[in-house]
Amino acid sequence: MTIRVSVQTAAFSMDAERARLMQGAHEAGGVGAFLGVVRGGAGLRALTLEHYPGMTESMIGRIAAEAQARFGLLGCTIIHRVGRLGVGEPIVLVLCLAAHRAAALDATAFVMDWLKTRAPFWKREEFEDGRTAWVDAREADDAAAARWARDGRAG
Amino acid sequence: MTIRVSVQTAAFSMDAERARLMQGAHEAGGVGAFLGVVRGGAGLRALTLEHYPGMTESMIGRIAAEAQARFGLLGCTIIHRVGRLGVGEPIVLVLCLAAHRAAALDATAFVMDWLKTRAPFWKREEFEDGRTAWVDAREADDAAAARWARDGRAG
């Protein structure tokens, strides 16, 4: 089991991360993935992501370890960018390596739901007219994360 | 809505396909993805994938259109390789672009389940000792696809 966690300003490559994750994992059948990007609309120009250094890495590492245990993953990569990101730019990449597709995709959804509610990141929106505003947390994200606690699929 | 279907022998790039899928889709929030690879074990050396040209493309196109309608996708890319592929090599890539992560990941699972049961591909295994054998269809795949018919999540 390989867990790789990175909080970075730089862009990332899905191909490079996929190759790194799969290195030597001959029993792997597939990689589930989610790539989150800055969604445009309502005059949004960019987001600035801030985080709590130290706590971020530790919480993400725990989320990855929890996913590994629940879904029997062979590996998990979580990369989260910080800093200023324009509309359409990638924010987050989750890759979950498993023997079978159901585990890989369920684990990916699990990681994203927990990232949204447990990892200390905050987004500030910047609009075309120069206005900025901190993004409010969505109740829907708490609900999405909570379903893993009552869900029969795992644990 | 952009649907891209390709059946090819060549390798593919997740980064290039992701960029192509997202081109101009400013309302997109994320990409759900699955990359299937040749799983090793039991002395397996390679798989050879055969398909039914014409019917394959038409069935995959329909699966993508069905996913778009059910999950409100902004785009869907399905690339399936044919020919001889060694252990660890990518076989299939599914990318589903949506405004929100749940739709993107659910659609990815939906596409994979239907690909396994409706797209006319066949795999022949080739072992270290030179033996070859056609892979039997898994009943688990029929069950996975059937759940979308009774599942309340969509249609």
Add this chain to the structure above:
Amino acid sequence: MEGVPVITILYFAWLRDRLGRSSESMPLPEGAWYVGDVIRTLAERDGDYRLVFGPQGGAIRCAVNQEFAGPDDGVREGDEVAFFPPVTGG
């Protein structure tokens, strides 16, 4: 053979390996004709055809003009009728 209505039959995967061919033409008798009739006609042949299409054969799927089809689906002149094992892609 001019004037005789025919269908094209395609074989994939282990069916093709076993029968030693990937396609053939089959003349179509007069009257209504169904996928089930094509299977029975093939099963009545000797050797490998009987093994593949007879009651001892493995699981087989069929498509007519690239649409999945069952024994009760009709077959007409010029149709492409494909036989293959359950699919194993993805």
Add this chain to the structure above:
Amino acid sequence: MEGVPVITILYFAWLRDRLGRSSESMPLPEGAWYVGDVIRTLAERDGDYRLVFGPQGGAIRCAVNQEFAGPDDGVREGDEVAFFPPVTGG
């Protein structure tokens, strides 16, 4: 200040913007001390602190030594106590 037990307080996102600082030290009185006590102490200050930590303030989360914590969690000398809005990553 030598010898006086202190904790470090961190502020993130709109709390930091509103308070105009990202961190500060707070002396710790004698006896048992909890996150709720820290919040009350900050809310009793003037101006922006009262707006942020008082009953009219927005939703706030807390972490003690980088673990999520609630009002009943203890605080000890040298602890890092962080206040921030509900998270919005991913």
